[in-house]
Amino acid sequence: MQADIRSVIVATGSYIPEVIITSTHFINHRFFEKNGNPIAKTNEVILDQFKNITEIEERRYAKKDQNTSDLGFLAAKDALESSGIDGETLDYIIVAHNFGDIAYGTNRVDLVPTLAARIKQLLQIKNPDCVAYDLPFGCPGWVEGVIQANYFLKSGDAKRCMVIGAEVLSRITDPHDRDTMIYADGAGAVILEAVAAADVGILAHKTQSHAVDYADLLTMGPSFAPEKGIEKDLFIKMNGRKLYEYALVHVPQVIKMALDKANVCLYDIKKVLIHQANGKMDTAIMQRVFKLYGEEEFPAELMPMNISHYGNSSVATVPTLLDTILKGKMEGQAIHPGDKILFASVGAGMNINAIVYQN
Structure with missing residues (x-):
């Protein structure tokens, strides 16, 4: 066959x-x-x-x-x-x-x-x-x-x-x-x-878009400085509190959908490479994922984070994190042959996606 x-x-x-x-x-x-x-x-x-x-x-x-x-x-x-x-x-x-x-x-x-x-x-x-x-x-x-x-x-x-x-x-x-x-x-x-x-490569993926209710969580707008209000320049603007609440509700569900689609158990995942958006939010998302499986905590080494030194570079956070780990540039982190890993991200749209991958 x-x-x-x-x-x-x-x-x-x-x-x-x-x-x-x-x-x-x-x-x-x-x-x-x-x-x-x-x-x-x-x-x-x-x-x-x-x-x-x-x-x-x-x-x-x-x-x-x-x-x-x-x-x-x-x-x-x-x-x-x-x-x-x-x-x-x-x-x-x-x-x-x-x-x-x-x-x-x-x-x-x-x-x-x-x-x-x-x-x-x-x-x-x-x-x-x-x-x-x-x-x-x-x-x-x-x-x-x-x-x-x-x-x-x-x-x-x-x-x-x-x-x-x-x-x-x-x-x-x-x-x-x-x-x-x-x-x-x-x-x-x-x-x-x-x-x-x-037994290698992309096993499954899932994407969702929630535009009707949440498209305005990340938009473009004028400067907050009053004296600059008449200028035409637009800047990226975020409703941080509502975005945080949205992510905690919806991202864990999309991650679980991807895992179910791949017929992979959460406990078989060796690394979660999530969009480096906000350290506190990413941790809360992963805690919610584990709660879906009846667990209160998750192992810290499961979700490598480099946001403290690199910040949030949007579309670049996940691939730079992957490259850093695979090339041995992140202390205490490694991805081995056969490891199942999860990619996940959330952002403007609002859009969420996840990929289950076997190295």
Whole structure:
């Protein structure tokens, strides 16, 4: 009997920007509430509360001469060079992002041509049958790109796909909104191949979108600073409290749906690579997942976290985390052959997705 076609990750790459931004960078910022009133706390208190909630101590920003497509290119280059794969053999390059390229010192989104086209050009891939396209899907964009690549590979339309998650959020955040301290820049990439096997690769996945009731939890809006209200620039805005409540209710359910679809027990999962959105929220999500199985706690090593040093780089958090672990750059964390792992993400839309994968 012929083995199933599975989508298998054969290469990973990442680019972690060199510029380290500690929380003291924000000590002299003027923070305002949504209504334009100054926050009635000292910046020292604001920074301390922020760290306790998000666990973020520092984040990475792109250099002034780097853009999102540059970061995506560097992650893709790392995946190709570390694996020895020829870029000309790629059938698809899927690039997940939210804002395209935004030049330093501006707030303008640049999406023509697509980031995928720009990255293909930077990689100097001449093969016209290598199709390059963008995928805007909020923070879950990279995970959804892997799901799309899986369909191409299983259908026989492709033999090899690259999926990149790249973002430079530091240029689309409002310096007068305390939420700006969450966001960061980075890029990660994987290459998937179609492999005839039964016990490796993507076992199942699940995606949900809850737009009707929750599309306005992450939006674009003007600066919170009153004197900037007449300006036309828009910045990423988040209803943090409601987003937190939404994630705790819906993300665990989607994760369980993916596990059930794969016929995999939660206790067989060796690692959970979840979108690095907020340290406290991610922990609460995983606690809710275990409660669905009648457990109150989960082992800390199950869910590796790097948000404290890298911040929230949206679509880049999961692939950079994966690359860091697979290349032995994260102390105390490893993924071994045969391990079943779970990818999960939640973000603007609101969208949620999860993938059950066997290494």
